[in-house]
Amino acid sequence: MTFAAAYEDAPRAWGVGRLLLDGEVKPWPVSQHDIDDEAESQAPRLASLGVGPGDLVLIVAMLSEAIHAVPLEKAAGKLGALYSSADATPSDAFRVAYLIRQLEPAAVVGVNGAVVEGLRDLGRDPAEILAAVAGHVATADDVACDELTRLGLAPRRWVKLGPTSAWEEEPGTLGYDQTRWDASDVDGEIVLTNTADRLTPCDRLATGVRGQVPRPGRIALG
Amino acid sequence: MGDPKRRYFSPEIETKPRERIERERDEKLLGDLLPWAYERSALIQEVWSEAGVTIDDVTTMDDFHQKVPFISKDTVRSFRDRHHDPYGGLLCLDPEMTEVFSAIFSTSGTTGDPTPAPYAGRGPSMLVREFWETGCRPGDHFVEMLFTFRGPGIHDTIRGIGATPVFLDHSPAEVPQLVRFSRELRPTAWYNLSGPLVLALEQHVADTGDNLAEAFASYRGVIFAGEPIGPRARHIVEDEWGLELFVQTGVGDVGAATECREHDGCHFWEDTCYVEHLDPDGAEPAGDGKRGELVATTLIDKIAPLVRYRSDDLVRVTREQCACGRTHGRLWPLGRKGDEVVVGGRSVLPGDVWAAVESVPETSAGLFQVIRTAREVDRLRLRVGYSAEGPKGLGDLRARVTDAVQAAVGVQPEVELVENEVLLRQGPPHKIPRVAKA
Secondary structure, three states, rough: OHHHHHHHOOOOEEEEEEEEEEEEEEEEEEEEHHHHHHHHHHHHHHHHHOOOOOOEEEEEEEEHHHHHHHHHHHHHHHHEEEEEEEEEOHHHEEEEOOOOOOOOOOOEEEEEEHHHHHHHOOOOHHHHHHHHHOOEEEEEOHHHHHHHHHHHHHOEEEEEEEOOEEEEEEOOOEEOOOEEEEEEOOOOOOOOOOOOOOOOOOOOOOEEEEEEEEEEEEEEEO | OOOOOOOOHHHHOOOHHHHHHHHHHHHHHHHHHHHHHHOHHHHHHHHHOOOOOOOHOOHHHHHHHHHHHOEEHHHHHHHHHHOOOEEEEEEOOOOOOOOOOOOOEEOOOOOOOHHHHHEEEOOOOOOOHHHHOOOOOOEEEEEEEEOOOOHHHHHHHHOOOEEEEEEEEOOHHHHHHHHHHHHOOOOOOOHHHHHHHHHHHHHHHHHOOOOOHHOOOOOOOOEEEEOOOOHHHHHHHHHHHHOOEEEEEEEOOOOOEOOOOOOOOOEEEOOOOEEEEEEEOOOOEEEOOEEEEEEEEEEOOOOOOOOOOEEEEEEEEEEEOOOOOOOOOOEEHHHHHHHEEEEOOOEEEEHHHHHHHOOOOHHOOEEEEEEEEOOEEEOOEEEEEEOOOOOOHHHHHHHHHHHHHHHHHHHOOEEEEEEEHHHHHOOOOOOEEEEEEE
């Protein structure tokens, strides 16, 4: 039992993460409920990337991305899978390569341009490193997506959409959880409102993601 | 509500009488940890078998000291490579037991390949005791400035004292956010500060003129970890920015030891580990307060237990009661055995030249490496990072660094100068390798 549970009121906020909105970093407190509910929401999306019972998924992210990455970690547990972690930096790319070789993950989430660059700086071929998980890689930015596509690895996009995540379901189209979020587009930008309870509410939050909402649950990028 | 004014997080453990600490520690080691590890760890079985020792031979602490063989990082790596076992034969449980494990993390990889470590943690770690000692209290914000590869143990520990973690990357690029979040959220503790971050904060001040004493006024304690802090950096952090530093060091990969508010050694918790400190070249105890090699045995890690693990860390150790009232042992990190060079019979550790390098303005970042081709060398070779060439060029700078080091250690060094960035790129983000082979 934690000290907080035994002696104190548990802190209302599980942690303070951040969102990048209009080019500015905004502190974003989330609750334990938010994390657990996001994990529930993300589990089927992680499963669609090929993660199942007994598997391991490697999550490549930064601690500042905790409000997006931790739900994926917990989602792995809901699927009966383990996870491992590496930083999404050039200097930690060696760990990405090492963990893929040693732990043979079923999927890798969060590869970004910095990691691809870091692998190259190590004298390693990203295509060779990631070949074992080809078709089961979700990228965190366009640089990595374009690069890994060029290398024939068929990556999917993992996009931070406000405080939740959206996943590429077919080329150029993202899926998000319409049971918890209401998305629409305003002047070519996706705006987001929470319909499930969240500690920090979103009320038509301008996410910075460019696209249109052709129907609930889908975003056409661009 | 609990009493936020109380001094200790777990007073009944932290101030337990020595006699009880030692009795319970020995019972846990001999009666629980050793039989568990011997029965399940392939590495322990191999090493003990080679030494002709079985668990039945170890029934007293004297037996433990006289018969139990040492292991080291090299022992673990050798097992890993020979048996193609990424866990080096240490695992006592199947890592695919998802009802037990949630994740597999890895060590920093500073001195070689990272070592994977299955994680079964649910809830706070023992660090709640030191996090409480920083002065952070329930309801406060606590800056967690770290990496992802060590897992969620620190988030859970911060929440374990009733505080809320504020997530930041352990990166120089995060300094503007750190300063901003410090002003907006007024956190009271921060884990952790490191040498590269001190440099980045200094650069931030130089670039912006920001007043960090004001920005950081809410902090009651900051844990400094990764590697030792040099005297110049300590002066800036403590005297100019007004932060109270709590130095933390590792306990042979089985835990951590952290200063209390007395700042007189780093407390290690003897309900979690058994610490020996021995002659660096042998097996005899080094003696209370004397320099020796830290040899650690876990008392609580049932997943991948290390038993008599020679850490390569040189430390002083005492079990005298601290002025803070805690009765557990304390240690002072002195350097790494593998970092020592002997030049003309004189022992030199990185810590011996640190202040000298910092004393020259252009190399004041204290970024340097000892070039160690062997333990005993003819010349002391240093690679030193500089921020600017200085008014008279690199030749003059090299001469000033050489003179400063010679004055400090009595040995004339051969100094190679490189730009600071060259050394910082050799990270991980919180430290640089202090020894290079070439």
